Amino acid sequence: xxxxxxxxxxxxxxxxxxxxxxxxxxxxxxxxxxxxxxxxxxxxxxxxxxxxxxxxxxxxxxxxxxxxxxxxxxxxxxxxxxxxxxxxxxxxxxxxxxxxxxxxxxxxxxxxxxxxxxxxxxxxxxxxxxxxxxxxxxxxxxxxxxxxxxxxxxxxxxxxxxxxxxxxxxxxxxxxxxxxxxxxxxxxxxxxxxxxxxxxxxxxxxxxxxxxxxxxxxxxxxxxxxxxxxxxxxxxxxxxxxxxxxxxxxxxxxxxxxxxxxxxxxxxxxxxxxxxxxxxxxx
DNA sequence: CCGCGGGCCTGCGCGC
DNA sequence: TGCGCGCAGGCCCGCG
Numbered sequence: 001x002x003x004x005x006x007x008x009x010x011x012x013x014x015x016x017x018x019x020x021x022x023x024x025x026x027x028x029x030x031x032x033x034x035x036x037x038x039x040x041x042x043x044x045x046x047x048x049x050x051x052x053x054x055x056x057x058x059x060x061x062x063x064x065x066x067x068x069x070x071x072x073x074x075x076x077x078x079x080x081x082x083x084x085x086x087x088x089x090x091x092x093x094x095x096x097x098x099x100x101x102x103x104x105x106x107x108x109x110x111x112x113x114x115x116x117x118x119x120x121x122x123x124x125x126x127x128x129x130x131x132x133x134x135x136x137x138x139x140x141x142x143x144x145x146x147x148x149x150x151x152x153x154x155x156x157x158x159x160x161x162x163x164x165x166x167x168x169x170x171x172x173x174x175x176x177x178x179x180x181x182x183x184x185x186x187x188x189x190x191x192x193x194x195x196x197x198x199x200x201x202x203x204x205x206x207x208x209x210x211x212x213x214x215x216x217x218x219x220x221x222x223x224x225x226x227x228x229x230x231x232x233x234x235x236x237x238x239x240x241x242x243x244x245x246x247x248x249x250x251x252x253x254x255x256x257x258x259x260x261x262x263x264x265x266x267x268x269x270x271x272x273x274x275x276x277x278x279x280x281x282x283x
Numbered sequence: 284c285c286g287c288g289g290g291c292c293t294g295c296g297c298g299c
Numbered sequence: 300t301g302c303g304c305g306c307a308g309g310c311c312c313g314c315g
Contacts, residue, residue, distance in 0.1 A: 002308060073310085076307065115292070268306085
């Protein structure tokens with residue numbers, strides 16, 4: 001479910017509540033997520049201090065004082081929730097992991113579909129971890145640039161929409177923001193990636209950063225169940241230009257197109273056939 | 284090598 | 300009210 005803006009929003013919440021605090025206990029109620037949580041997860045993270053919370057693509061990384069790193073992904077339906085100190089709030093169905101902190105707060109990992117994952121690794125193994133090693137550049141980093149993206153896409157016959165979802169090309173974009181970015185770039189989602197010119201790709205990079213920045217500023221998007229750590233809903237869904245707006249008018253000034261939904265590789269794509277048309281982009 | 288489709292799971296909203 | 304279906308913010312893997 002969560003894409004980069006939602007994960008970044010959760011990261012900021014975690015950093016505020018967890019940084020420099022100690023994990024006093026961990027309960028794993030359901031170790032079977034996308035993969036099984038390692039058996040030593042509890043013993044190796046208990047009684048450690050959380051030094052920092054980082055994000056890489058859609059992954060969250062908790063740096064622990066014993067040189068271990070907790071790695072997690074929220075999948076489609078995962079969320080983290082913080083429970084106030086000594087709160088007697090009931091745990092929910094699908095609260096699979098609970099961390100207890102020295103602040104007497106608790107953090108829960110909730111994931112009905114269990115497409116999420118939690119792992120524990122040595123910090124020295126971060127660059128070789130199979131899930132992390134294959135990630136492409138961060139959208140805001142300098143290695144995500146026109147020259148490198150041009151060469152990445154040069155041999156890709158598949159649609160640019162699919163390429164944006166490929167975490168090896170750029171890390172953090174998911175199904176919502178792929179559609180929004182292409183609309184902002186005026187690029188039709190079906191365009192074979194290899195057909196984009198350098199100037200299109202430059203536009204795409206700028207649009208990617210602008211959309212993700214705005215979405216982070218709005219604390220992400222809430223469609224169904226996404227919440228920030230403290231339970232706040234995101235606001236970026238109010239700014240969607242195309243996502244989930246099939247049949248509605250295009251929001252671009254002067255464009256009278258209507259938003260269309262198509263399916264690419266089994267996933268919905270939303271776009272405006274009028275202004276995302278290379279022959280009409282000249283004005 | 285690349286690209287696609289299936290599979291993993293649960294829940295929700297819709298039409299009948 | 301109930302049931303079946305399609306759909307959902309992701310990602311891995313096997314196959315052609």
